[in-house]
Amino acid sequence: xxxxxxxxxxxDKPLAPPAKAVIISRAFYREATQTTLLVxxxxxxxxxxxxxxxxxxxxxxxxxxAHIVFLxxxxxxxxxxxxxxxxxxxxxLLLAVARWYRDNEIxxxxxxxxxxxxxxxxxxxxxxxxxxxxxxxxxxxxxxxxLLLHKVKVENTSAYAAGIIPGRFNHTHNxxxxxxxxxxxxxxxxxxxxxxxxxxxxSGVLVAKRGYEYKxxxxxxxxxxxxxxxxxxxxxxQANFRIxxxxxxxxRVRRHRFTTLTAVTHDEVPTLTLLHSNRPRAIAEWQWRLAxxxxxxxxxxxxxxxxxxDSRRGAFAPLFAxxxxxxxxxxxxxxxxxxxxxGQIPSMVGLWWVHGLFALLAxxxxxxxxxxxxxxxxxxxxx
Numbered sequence: 001x002x003x004x005x006x007x008x009x010x011x012d013k014p015l016a017p018p019a020k021a022v023i024i025s026r027a028f029y030r031e032a033t034q035t036t037l038l039v040x041x042x043x044x045x046x047x048x049x050x051x052x053x054x055x056x057x058x059x060x061x062x063x064x065x066a067h068i069v070f071l072x073x074x075x076x077x078x079x080x081x082x083x084x085x086x087x088x089x090x091x092x093l094l095l096a097v098a099r100w101y102r103d104n105e106i107x108x109x110x111x112x113x114x115x116x117x118x119x120x121x122x123x124x125x126x127x128x129x130x131x132x133x134x135x136x137x138x139x140x141x142x143x144x145x146x147l148l149l150h151k152v153k154v155e156n157t158s159a160y161a162a163g164i165i166p167g168r169f170n171h172t173h174n175x176x177x178x179x180x181x182x183x184x185x186x187x188x189x190x191x192x193x194x195x196x197x198x199x200x201x202x203s204g205v206l207v208a209k210r211g212y213e214y215k216x217x218x219x220x221x222x223x224x225x226x227x228x229x230x231x232x233x234x235x236x237x238q239a240n241f242r243i244x245x246x247x248x249x250x251x252r253v254r255r256h257r258f259t260t261l262t263a264v265t266h267d268e269v270p271t272l273t274l275l276h277s278n279r280p281r282a283i284a285e286w287q288w289r290l291a292x293x294x295x296x297x298x299x300x301x302x303x304x305x306x307x308x309x310d311s312r313r314g315a316f317a318p319l320f321a322x323x324x325x326x327x328x329x330x331x332x333x334x335x336x337x338x339x340x341x342x343g344q345i346p347s348m349v350g351l352w353w354v355h356g357l358f359a360l361l362a363x364x365x366x367x368x369x370x371x372x373x374x375x376x377x378x379x380x381x382x383x
Contacts, residue, residue: 024109024114024118024119024122025121025122025125028096028119028122028123028126029122029126031096031099031100032092032093032096032123032126033126034096035092035093035095035096035099036088036089036092036093036096036130037092038092039088039091039092039095040084040085040088040089040092043084043087043088044077044084044088047077047080047084048073048077051073051076051077052069052073055069055072055073055076056069064153068152071152072149072152072153075145075146075148075149075152076145076149078137078141078142078145079142079145079146079149079267080142081137081141081142082134082137082138082141082142082289082292082293083292085130085133085134085137085292086134086292086293086295086296086299087326089127089130089296089299090296090299090302090303090322090326091319091322091323093123093126093127093299093300093303093304093307094303094306094307094319094322095307096307097119097303097304097307098307098308098309100307101307101308101309102309116304116366116369116370117370119304120300120301120304120366123300123301123303123304124297124300127296127297127300128297130296131293131294131296131297132293134292134293134296135292135293138289138290138292138293139271139289140271142267142289143267143268143269143270143271146265146267146268147268150265150268166181166182166183166184166190167181167182167183168180170253177195177196177197177198177251178195178196178197179193179194179195179196179224179251179253180193180194180195181193181211189210189211189212190210190211190212190213190224191209191210192209193206193207193208193209193210193211193224193226193229194206194207195207195224195226195251197251203233204231204232204233204234205231205232205233206226206229206230206231206232206249207229207230207232208226208227208228208229208230208249209227209228209229210226210227210228211224211225211226211227211229212225212227213225213253214250221252222252222253223250223251223252223253224250224251224252224253225248225249225250226246226248226249226250226251227247227248228246228247229245229246229249230243230244230245230246231243231244231245231246231249266281266282266284266285267285269282269285271286271289274286274289280340280341280342280343280347281341283340283347283350284337284338284340284341284350284351285341287337287340287347287350287351287352288333288337288351291333291351291355294355295329295333295355298329298355298358298359298362299326299329299362301362301363301365301366302322302325302326302358302361302362302365302366303322304366304369305362305365305366305369306321306322306325308369329354329358332354332357332358333351333354336350336351336353336354337351
């Protein structure tokens with residue numbers, strides 16, 4: 001009896017403050033991680049769909065072969081992942097804390113002596129882990145993916161820049177002929193060529209098993225040269241239908257417009273190389289990469305501030321002001337990045353003034369939220 005009573009009294013004792021903080025932190029980590037993963041998967045799915053449609057359109061236009069579409073998609077995703085994750089982490093953290101507000105868990109925690117200020121510590125611990133992941137992507141994986149993307153495009157579009165694209169119908173320079181090439185051999189030889197052309201007001205069809213592309217070294221003009229083929233000229237069903245054999249037949253082809261992929265851009269340069277450069281563009285690129293993980297430490301208190309909601313405001317009521325603030329932050333960073341790259345502002349100012357401005361804004365709004373005040377010092381009342 002005495003042992004059971006003592007055991008019951010031990011369970012009735014309130015938790016010690018360290019144990020209470022550990023339980024709250026674990027609950028926060030679990031909630032923030034689950035919500036952020038869901039938001040990240042949603043954003044990445046939308047990005048993959050939009051990028052895939054764009055790449056398939058470019059492949060259909062002959063800018064690169066279709067078999068590298070998914071390789072380009074993976075590299076594009078890895079290249080831009082460090083810019084996508086801060087938004088998804090910000091929205092995920094905001095929705096997680098907003099759910100605690102809607103379910104009155106924040107109210108219960110406040111009654112237990114755990115206010116919004118105490119939640120900032122586990123929020124920053126969780127953000128630090130995510131920021132480390134984003135830093136690894138921004139400083140190492142994203143430049144590597146950008147460089148691989150550049151190499152893949154250069155290696156796979158060189159054969160397509162000539163104007164002769166296998167597997168689709170092409171036009172000559174004057175648009176009077178349409179030709180089709182079934183495939184291009186490893187050494188540039190063309191196979192199974194079909195041409196529908198109009199010359200001197202007469203329509204005709206040319207076919208050849210083999211051919212090649214010729215570029216005039218003096219004029220730079222490109223020609224489709226057909227070997228040992230036939231030309232069918234006339235109107236089918238009439239007596240004046242003619243069949244001609246030829247040994248060599250040349251057609252001038254139209255060159256497709258492609259972006260030159262020879263120069264390496266700054267987003268493809270390794271981070272260590274940028275750090276040893278004094279050029280404004282290199283400094284701007286380095287500060288831009290640093291801004292991606294650094295922005296999370298400024299967005300975290302803003303997420304806690306804008307997460308305040310109740311059952312009357314709805315689940316997504318805080319999103320409008322939060323996303324508006326986020327895009328204002330990112331747009332100012334983009335403007336500062338462009339000015340720094342052009343050398344119009346010193347490197348000591350760089351992107352730091354944007355971080356400082358929004359850090360002060362986050363601190364100001366967070367203090368007002370902790371003390372239960374409205375975010376704006378002036379309240380608007382209905383008359």
